[in-house]
Amino acid sequence: MPTLAQTEFSHFGPLVLLLVLALGFAFGNLILTHVLGPHRQGKIKGMTYESGMNPIGTARRRFNVRFYIVAMTFLLFDVEIVFLYPWAVVFPSLAEQSALRPLFLARVLFFLLTSVIAFLYAWRKGVFRYD
C-alpha cells in the first residue's frame, strides 16, 4: 500500500476534472444568470413558484412525522443495497465449484435477515400506516 510519498497523483486527474466540471457548470450557470439576465422585480413575479398555481397558505407548518420515518426507513434499505453491490460483483467467482458456495449466499442472506427483522419491527410499530 503506497504511502503519501509514493502516491501517484496523476491517478486523481479524472476525479479533479469531474469536480471542476461539476462545480464549474453549477456556479457558471448561476453567475451567468445573474450577469446576463434581466433585473426586474415585482410582487407577482416574486411569489413562490408552485408549478404555475397560486400558493395556498405558508410552507412553514408542522408536517406529520410519518414522512420522516419513511425517509429514514428508505435510507436504511438503500444502504443495505449499497452493501449488496460489491457482494453481487464478487459472488459468481467465489468458490466456483466448491460446496461452500451456498454458504456464501447464506452469509449475505443472514445480513439481509437482520434488515428484514428491522422491517418487521417497523411494520409492527405502524410506520406504514398512512391514515
Add this chain to the structure above:
Amino acid sequence: MMPKLPAWEEIRLVLPEIGLAVGMCAVLLVPFARRLSKSVPAAAALIALGLAGFFAVDSLGVSGRSILAGALVIDPFSQFFKVLLVVFTVLVLAQWLLAGKDRISAADTPDFLCLLLGATAGMALMASAANLLSIVVSIEMASLPSYALAGMRKLQRRGSEAALKYVLFGAVASALMIYGCSLLYGLTGSLDLPTVANAVVSGFSPLLGLGVLLLFVGLAFKLSAVPLHFWCPDVFEGAPTEVTTFLSVASKGAAVCLLTRILWSFGAAAAAGVGGERGWNLLVGLAVAVAALGAITATWGNLVAMHQTNLKRLLAYSSMAHAGYLMMAVGLIAISGPTGPAAAKLNLLPGHVAAAVLFYLLVYLFMNMGAFTVVALAAQQVGSEDLRAYRGLMAWSPWLGVLLTVFLLSLFGMPGLGGFLGKIYLAVVMTKVGSIGFVLIAVLLFNTLLSLYYYMRPVYFMAFAGGSGAEDDSPLADARGSLMPSLPGAVPGVGVAVLVICALALVWTGLGGGSGMTKDYGLIWSPPGQAAAIVSAESK
C-alpha cells in the same frame, strides 16, 4: 481469492456479543407474540444478558489472542470487562424494573431494551477492538443507541435537550475521530492497530500526529475528558435515571478499556525498541499528555460539582472526575513494558495498570449503581432530583439515607470501602513512574479532598438540614417528628435489597476482595514479535 471462514474457535470467543445481538433481534420481535407487554421483552433481554454473561465467563481463562484477521483481541482484560458489563446491565435492568418501568410506555419497551442491549454489545466490542475499523464501528455502536436512550423521556423538554446535545456533540466528535483514523490508514497503509502504532512510534510526522490526536478526540468524547465534556451533565440530567446509570459506568468503562488498549499498542511498540530513543521520548510525551488531560478533567469535574444542586448533575461531574483519575493512571501504560527502554528506566508493567483499571471499574460499578438507584427510588417518592428535596430523607427512609451515605463515602474514597482501595491501586501505578507519578498522586489527593465537599452535601441535606423537602400532603410530612420514622412500603424492599447488595460489594472490595481476581485477569495482549511475553502483574 478464497475468503476464509472464521474457525469455530474464534466464533466461540465472540459468543457474548453474538448473544447480545440475538437478544436485540428477539426483543424487537416480541410484540409479534405479545403486544403491549413490558415483562416479556424484559425477560427476553435478561435471558440474552444471561447467555452473554455465561459465554463471557466461559472465555475468561483464554490467553490473549487476536481473532477475525486482527479485528478483535480477546484477552483476560477484555473478557473480565465484558463480565462486569453484563452484570452491570442486568443491574441497570433491575433498576429500570424497580423504579423506571412506569415512565416508559409498553409500546416503547422493546425499543428501550433493544437500544440498551445494542449499546452493551457496542461497549463489549469496544473493549476488544484492535483495528481502526473496529474502534470506529464499536464506538458508533455504543454511541448511537445511547443517543436515543438519552431521549427516552419523550414528552419532557429536558430529555429531548439531552438527546439533541448528545447527538450533535457525538456526531462531531465521531466525525473528527473517523477523519483521524482515515489519516492514519492513508499514511501507514494498514488498519491494524499494532502496525499503525509501529509506524507512529518509528517515523513520527506532524500528519501522523494529527491523525493520532483526532483519534483521541473521539475517545475523549466518550470519556468526557475536558475539552469534550460539555455533553456530560446535560445528558446525565435529562436522561432517565437508568440510562444515566448505564452511561456513567458502562460507557466510560468501555472507553477507558479502549484507551488502555490503544495506549498499550503504542507502548508495546516502544517496549520492543521500535524507534529507539526518539520513540521512547514520544511515548513519554504521550503518557504525560494523557495523564495531564486526566488531571485537568478530574479537577474540572470536582470544582464544578461543588456548585451543583441537582443530584444527577452532581453525579455526572463526579463521574467525569473518576474518569479523570482513571486517565491519569491509564496514560502511564504507554511507558510500561517488560522489555526495552521502559524496563530499563521504570518498573511498570502493563498488567499492573490493567489490573488497577479493572479493580477500579469493579468498584465504580457498584458505587454508581447504588448512588443512582437511590436517586431513582427517592425520585419516585419525592418527585424531584434536587438536593434540597432530599431534606429529611434520613428520617423518612433510613435505608435510603444510610446507603446513599455509604455510596457517597465510597465515591470519595473512605478507607474501608472499595473506592479507597481503587484509588490506592491507581496511586501504586503512579508511584512506579518516578517524579511524574508523584505529581499525579498529589493531584489525586487534592482532587479527593475537593470532592469531599460535594459528596457530603447530600448527606447534609438528608440528615442535618431541617424541614422536609416535599409538600404537606406527602408521605414525608407524616414522618416529621414521628417516633417510627420509616414508612413501610414507601420504598420497595427489592430496591433496598439491590442497594444492600451494592453496599456489601463495596465493603467486600474495601477489605481487599476482588483484587486477586483483577490481578489474575489484568493481562493485555501484546502483538507477537513485540514485547515478548505477556507478563502478569507482580505483587503490588
